[in-house]
Amino acid sequence: MENTLVKTRAEEGRETDNPREDGHSIAFLLSDASKYPIAGDYEIPAKYNTDTIVILPVNEKKVYVYWELTEKLLMDKAHNPSESSFTVKIYELTLGGDEHYNEKEVYRTSVTGLLGQIYAECTDKFKPMAAAIGIEKDGVFNVLLKSDKINVPSYSVLGLKEEFWGRGYGSGADDAIETTKNVWLPHISPHISMNNIEMLLRLMGKKEYQSDDERAMLGLIKALFGPSGSHLLSLFLDFLRLLGLNADMDSIIKHLNELKGMAGSSGMSGSSEIPARQRS
Amino acid sequence: MVKGYWLPVLHCHLPFVKHPEYDYFLEEHWLFEAVFETYLPLLMRLKKLEGNGVDFRLTMSVSPPLVEMLADEYLTGLFIRYMDRLIELSQKEMSRLKNDSGMLKVATFYYQRFIEIRTFFTGELGGSVLNGYKHFSDTGQLEIITCGATHGFLPLLRTNPRSVEAQIALATQCHYEHFGKAPTGIWLPECAYYEGLDEILKKYGIRYFFLESHGINNGVPRPKFSVYSPVYTLNGLVVFARDPETSRQVWSSMSGYPGDPDYRDFYRDIGYDLDMDYIKPYVSPDGNRVFTGIKYYKITGKTEYKLPYDPIAAFYKTKIHAEHFCSSRYSQAEALAPRMDRPPLMVSPYDAELFGHWWFEGPDFLYHVLLKLQEDKIIKPVTSMEYLCCHPDNQIVSPSPSSWGEDGYYDVWLNDGNSWIYRHLHFMANAMEKIADEYYDMPDDASEPNQLNKRVINQMARELLLAQSSDWAFLITQSTATDYSTKRTKEHISNFNTLLGGLRSDMVDTDFLKWLEYKNSIFKNLDFRIYSTR
Numbered sequence: 100m101e102n103t104l105v106k107t108r109a110e111e112g113r114e115t116d117n118p119r120e121d122g123h124s125i126a127f128l129l130s131d132a133s134k135y136p137i138a139g140d141y142e143i144p145a146k147y148n149t150d151t152i153v154i155l156p157v158n159e160k161k162v163y164v165y166w167e168l169t170e171k172l173l174m175d176k177a178h179n180p181s182e183s184s185f186t187v188k189i190y191e192l193t194l195g196g197d198e199h200y201n202e203k204e205v206y207r208t209s210v211t212g213l214l215g216q217i218y219a220e221c222t223d224k225f226k227p228m229a230a231a232i233g234i235e236k237d238g239v240f241n242v243l244l245k246s247d248k249i250n251v252p253s254y255s256v257l258g259l260k261e262e263f264w265g266r267g268y269g270s271g272a273d274d275a276i277e278t279t280k281n282v283w284l285p286h287i288s289p290h291i292s293m294n295n296i297e298m299l300l301r302l303m304g305k306k307e308y309q310s311d312d313e314r315a316m317l318g319l320i321k322a323l324f325g326p327s328g329s330h331l332l333s334l335f336l337d338f339l340r341l342l343g344l345n346a347d348m349d350s351i352i353k354h355l356n357e358l359k360g361m362a363g364s365s366g367m368s369g370s371s372e373i374p375a376r377q378r379s
Numbered sequence: 380m381v382k383g384y385w386l387p388v389l390h391c392h393l394p395f396v397k398h399p400e401y402d403y404f405l406e407e408h409w410l411f412e413a414v415f416e417t418y419l420p421l422l423m424r425l426k427k428l429e430g431n432g433v434d435f436r437l438t439m440s441v442s443p444p445l446v447e448m449l450a451d452e453y454l455t456g457l458f459i460r461y462m463d464r465l466i467e468l469s470q471k472e473m474s475r476l477k478n479d480s481g482m483l484k485v486a487t488f489y490y491q492r493f494i495e496i497r498t499f500f501t502g503e504l505g506g507s508v509l510n511g512y513k514h515f516s517d518t519g520q521l522e523i524i525t526c527g528a529t530h531g532f533l534p535l536l537r538t539n540p541r542s543v544e545a546q547i548a549l550a551t552q553c554h555y556e557h558f559g560k561a562p563t564g565i566w567l568p569e570c571a572y573y574e575g576l577d578e579i580l581k582k583y584g585i586r587y588f589f590l591e592s593h594g595i596n597n598g599v600p601r602p603k604f605s606v607y608s609p610v611y612t613l614n615g616l617v618v619f620a621r622d623p624e625t626s627r628q629v630w631s632s633m634s635g636y637p638g639d640p641d642y643r644d645f646y647r648d649i650g651y652d653l654d655m656d657y658i659k660p661y662v663s664p665d666g667n668r669v670f671t672g673i674k675y676y677k678i679t680g681k682t683e684y685k686l687p688y689d690p691i692a693a694f695y696k697t698k699i700h701a702e703h704f705c706s707s708r709y710s711q712a713e714a715l716a717p718r719m720d721r722p723p724l725m726v727s728p729y730d731a732e733l734f735g736h737w738w739f740e741g742p743d744f745l746y747h748v749l750l751k752l753q754e755d756k757i758i759k760p761v762t763s764m765e766y767l768c769c770h771p772d773n774q775i776v777s778p779s780p781s782s783w784g785e786d787g788y789y790d791v792w793l794n795d796g797n798s799w800i801y802r803h804l805h806f807m808a809n810a811m812e813k814i815a816d817e818y819y820d821m822p823d824d825a826s827e828p829n830q831l832n833k834r835v836i837n838q839m840a841r842e843l844l845l846a847q848s849s850d851w852a853f854l855i856t857q858s859t860a861t862d863y864s865t866k867r868t869k870e871h872i873s874n875f876n877t878l879l880g881g882l883r884s885d886m887v888d889t890d891f892l893k894w895l896e897y898k899n900s901i902f903k904n905l906d907f908r909i910y911s912t913r
Contacts, residue, residue, distance in 0.1 A: 140866070140869070141866065141869040141870045141872070141873035142873055143803060143869050143872045143873050143876070144803075144872075144876060147802075147806045149806065149809075151802070151805075151806075153538050153801070153802070153805060155534075155535055155538070155789075155793060155801065156534070156573075156780065156788075156789060157788065157789050157790055157793050157794075158786060158787075158788035158789060158790050159788060161790075163793055163798060165798070165801065165802050167802070216798060225574075225779070225780050247538065250574065250780070251574065251575070262600060262603055262774055263600075263774065263775040264772050264773065264774050264775065265611050265615070265772070265773070265775050266611075266615075266771045266772060266773075267586075267611040267615040267616065267617055267767075267771075267773070268581060268586070268614065268615030268616065
């Protein structure tokens with residue numbers, strides 16, 4: 100059922116109109132008469148002689164990229180050290196096999212100068228992205244530097260639409276969450292992006308420990324999801340623990356049985372979405 | 380029966396501004412005005428509530444730079460001088476207006492008020508606003524939470540994760556040093572969130588934080604109860620999001636309470652209205668007019684012709700507005716109830732400086748709201764942890780990257796005007812991390828070279844932290860105090876690089892270092908090793 104309480108940013112627009120509501124306490128204290136009385140100026144470095152390319156999100160549709168290249172880097176990469184024409188590319192990232200990213204070029208522009216910055220419009224909101232700077236020659240893009248990845252989500256990549264409820268950390272569910280984190284969260288930390296269920300399952304295959312309860316539920320999961328069941332079991336159990344439901348195994352088993360029934364009637368075997376559940 | 384909960388949050392923050400090199404420094408007055416017109420009047424209303432036996436609840440985020448300034452002896456001394464000058468001016472005003480019966484009343488009101496505030500500060504609070512916060516924190520009526528160490532805009536600092544961690548680690552350390560306990564919650568600087576930040580917060584024992592409405596409403600999956608119930612992040616932290624309706628009622632310049640004709644007009648200040656010869660000793664010595672805080676007119680309406688301010692009428696208007704605010708909450712809770720399985724929670728975060736400084740009668744409004752809620756017992760004011768005790772089961776939602784700035788994302792802090800800052804901040808953070816790793820095992824003995832190096836690296840960390848303050852990028856975007864913000868940013872970048880050069884060449888200018896330690900003195904107990912990856 101559509102949640103009628105929720106309004107997105109786009110839906111609600113700017114709901115207030117106070118010019119001082121710009122998100123900062125200091126706006127209340129500013130005076131137009133304010134003048135800085137210090138006459139001196141401060142010298143700051145024009146450059147740092149460090150090869151750098153950084154991409155930062157600005158909003159849902161825009162990213163910012165800055166770079167600094169050294170002549171040494173150009174020479175190391177067998178380019179003319181006085182080269183000043185480069186190409187900046189931005190890639191949208193999706194995770195492929197073997198923990199490698201598939202890169203889809205979503206933006207490119209020609210730039211000049213060893214030091215520079217650009218803003219780039221990217222239509223997809225907060226998708227994982229990276230930038231690269233290089234030299235294009237004879238249709239080949241020779242990469243000089245690549246940025247770190249940004250906008251690497253965690254939970255949202257699972258594509259979940261269903262509600263999950265829990266008690267958070269520090270409220271009695273700490274142990275469950277800690278266990279979960281120690282066992283598998285390092286594999287899918289925000290720094291290692293996941294973008295599909297298969298990748299999660301593959302990583303979950305690395306988990307060795309299974310309790311009796313978990314093994315007991317393996318049968319149900321296998322019936323539900325076939326050969327990949329053991330992997331999915333691990334994922335599902337860990338996820339349930341993360342939600343703080345580990346103390347209520349009976350209801351989990353009951354729920355899995357319900358899912359099994361649903362899967363049998365709707366033919367959802369193999370679906371990568373976690374099915375709906377009723378809140379008790 | 381309680382039909383809902385109200386979680387009022389006041390965010391108190393100012394950037395670290397301290398200029399002992401000048402007798403008078405305009406930007407230091409940001410602190411004095413905020414303390415005199417907001418923090419002290421608010422504490423006085425809380426004392427009044429306490430005296431009336433009202434068991435109120437309020438959450439305040441007190442940012443580490445503000446805490447450090449409130450604890451600074453030099454700035455406290457200047458603040459007392461600031462109050463004394465205002466009292467002197469108000470006395471002169473009574474004399475000037477002795478034949479103007481209408482205005483004399485207002486002038487006398489200011490004189491009495493100023494004396495009352497000064498007495499409260501030097502007497503009851505023992506010369507420190509922090510004592511007032513600690514008192515109410517100990518009674519459990521005021522929940523004090525922290526903020527980023529220097530209010531750094533975390534999503535734009537994350538290229539170096541250690542620098543984000545340092546902002547959180549130092550914030551919790553500072554909170555502990557000044558309030559005697561670790562913070563359970565944090566006001567994220569500018570409410571700015573990015574994916575994975577919750578993991579860092581958790582590492583430092585933070586249990587909850589606040590976001591703008593769309594930070595939750597655009598989350599995945601979409602929250603069943605919107606902003607009317609908190610959610611848990613994947614890492615188990617609690618997120619509370621702003622209720623837009625309560626914000627609008629207070630904030631809106633069109634329909635918000637502060638625009639009422641009976642309230643004091645902010646702009647008509649004698650610092651601008653009176654002859655320069657008369658007012659000169661009380662404005663900037665360079666001849667620039669400034670707000671003095673003495674304002675004789677009420678808003679009156681959309682007219683240039685303003686009527687004299689009537690403090691008593693304004694006080695009673697706050698009571699009417701408080702009743703309206705409470706009754707609106709009751710209706711709001713009733714309207715939300717059919718769509719929820721629990722009483723709704725309405726989270727109302729405001730900049731503290733709205734109350735008192737900008738909206739002069741704001742503290743009285745808050746006083747009346749808290750009084751009325753206690754009388755009616757329909758909506759219960761709560762702190763975050765109290766609410767969670769009653770309703771620990773909440774939905775798990777991955778919040779959306781967001782901020783509470785214009786347009787809801789990062790644009791205010793990253794645009795054509797201020798983007799130049801970030802390459803410097805990132806270089807400094809990376810250099811800091813490298814130095815911290817390199818000197819991590821440096822013995823803490825008293826040998827001169829070791830002590831000197833330690834002081835240099837610690838000061839480098841302070842300069843980095845001060846450069847990271849989101850205030851500078853914000854003010855540049857606002858095109859107000861742009862020169863000051865630009866120079867402050869450049870000053871810290873320059874100081875950092877000068878210290879780094881001295882450290883690398885074994886040629887530290889000790890006089891320069893000593894000066895920086897005195898002037899940019901934030902976080903006395905800072906240990907540079909917080910930047911280490913080890």
